[in-house]
Amino acid sequence: MSTAVASSHAIASLEFGEFLNSVPNEPAWLTEKRRAAFESFAATPWPTSRDEEWRRTDIRAFRLNAFDLVHSPAAATLEDLDEIAPARDALASAYGTGIVQIGGQTTQPADLIKLGKATLTDFRTFAESNPEILEKYLFGTVGTSEDALAALHAAMFRGGIVLYVPKGVKVADPLYALSAMTARQRIDTSHTLIVLEDGAEATLVHDLVSTASGESATPGLHLGAVEIVVGKDANLKYVRIQNWDDQTWHFSRERATVDAGGSIQWTIGGLGSRLSKVNQETALAGPKASAQVNGVMFTTGKQHLAYFTRQDHQAENTTSDLLYKGGLTGKSRTVWKGMIRVEPGAQKTDAYQKNDSLILTQSARADSIPGLEIEANDVRCTHGATAGPVDPEMVFYAEARGIPAETAKRLIVEGFFANVYDRISVEPVRESLRLAVAKKLSLG
């Protein structure tokens, strides 16, 4: 039904053909996946405020045709590399090794020796070295047809990061990945795939950073997806800190499945972007699987950050614990809609979700919508939400000790996030997150 399709929706099939030419040498199965996804994209209407997930998140100002998804981006220039150097150096000095990309294209590979038996590489390299594994997992976890944007990503994603840890391999040191946009590279449609086979262990910090800033920046786009597979008794800690500039649109579908006895600690930071729409979902697929999901948002100006979380309990004795905390200033707005779903067989589920918001200005607004869908009878599911301003008694107490009100508020807001940081036991990882938030706090 072409009438329902907004103008920004239009990518002709001719152009898609051109896109396929720009990603040569991909395996045939991948091309087929892309084609199917493109058909789905073409058949799916563009989201409108009538769609539940877009009711509070208005993307009418988003112009898809402002972004060239069809042609290969220009190679990163020295200027690009210079711009991202500080972000890269900060990570490189704190972590063993990692990968750096600009617009989804690798500019610095990880150190193979330090990786040992694990693989942290880009999409193309992985497709060449481990085609069967890629075929087994790619788009096995994250959907390709939930909406037009999910389909578009599946059809036209370009590049990305793969962390693959084979069975029983434990990566001792935390790894990093840097996905950057710069003043010139304004598109990132990369895909992130993390696979920990049975008994594997790894920690990955993933920074999404833009060096463009201010009103003069042209619009940016991240149209991404994260797929995470945690095998039996495997153990993943993943921290993803979104820190794009405030001209960038951030659309990301993210889903993890955790098999029996496996665990994930998955933390996302929402600091940057003009508008974010993120689905962060965790499926506890095997008995005794567990997930701890954390979110830290700090918004300023006119930012709009929307998060849709799911905790899908599909097996018995599974636990999930979600804590999202947001601080809002200016006219910014956050939306959190959470869902705990317990399937019929998932007895002895223990699930928790909580969203706390600190609203620092009159015109900021936080919407918090918890949800439960429970089809088993022997479960424990709880949720909670709080929202309010900084407690003036705390500010006065600090002032009475000589601390000016503005500094006091900053300390109190930092403190508000501390119980999330406290959950992150790996020191450099905790510091990366804390510093990213603290930096935004001092600017906001």
Add this chain to the structure above:
Amino acid sequence: MSTKTLRIENLHVSVEGKPILRGVNLTINQGETHALMGPNGSGKSTLSYALMGHPNYEITDGTAYLGDVNLLELEADERAKAGLFLAFQYPTSIPGVTMANFLRHAVTNVRMPDRKEGEDLISMRDFRKELKQKMDELGMDGDFARRYLNEGFSGGEKKRAEVLQLAMLQPAFAILDETDSGLDIDAVRVVSEGVNRVAKAQGTGVLVITHYQRILNYIQPQFVHILYGGRIVENGGPELVTTLEREGYDWIRAKYPQEARVEDELEASASAVV
């Protein structure tokens, strides 16, 4: 350094439109120790909050000067920088902010009042050393420095933590609002010695608000005042404390019928609110 005077004259304070203090006069010189007593609800904490600059306490008349600084024109943080300290009756907790981090900001601001926001804090090494020493003196476990401010502290631990902050900030004037309540017998001694140490070193003028003689055996006041019906009705020496311990407030009530009426009204309106 010349000694300063904290001079409170004819202070009238209202809370939520309700007059609580009705003309308080009190003068404290540095180096002196004063005790302020008075029945529950007579306005002792109101006086401390008003002097410290809590926004809910409205000054409707009168003056308060620390040296030649007009306290009533200053924000609370500026009053602290001017040398005023209040150990709260009910300290607030601040989740997620460690005592060490909080105190490092406090000490930096008080010791370097002209520092601009964003400039360096005092050196971590010197600060830690000083903090450790002061904590030892107050018999506080080093772990408290890493704990979140007052969060989950017992009543006595909170009071100790207030005195630790006093010791770190070394003010010219300190008001201790029922610092003795909630402290066990040994803790009263330890905490009092802490206060005396600071007072001696800094020549701090101290105002001890209390209901009991016990703390005054350690922090010995030269001057004792009784706040009643929103006014200081009696000024005397340590013998006043003994009289109160023995006789309670009935004689005050009889002696000051007008203030007694105010007390009764306040009590009635307070219970009406509840």
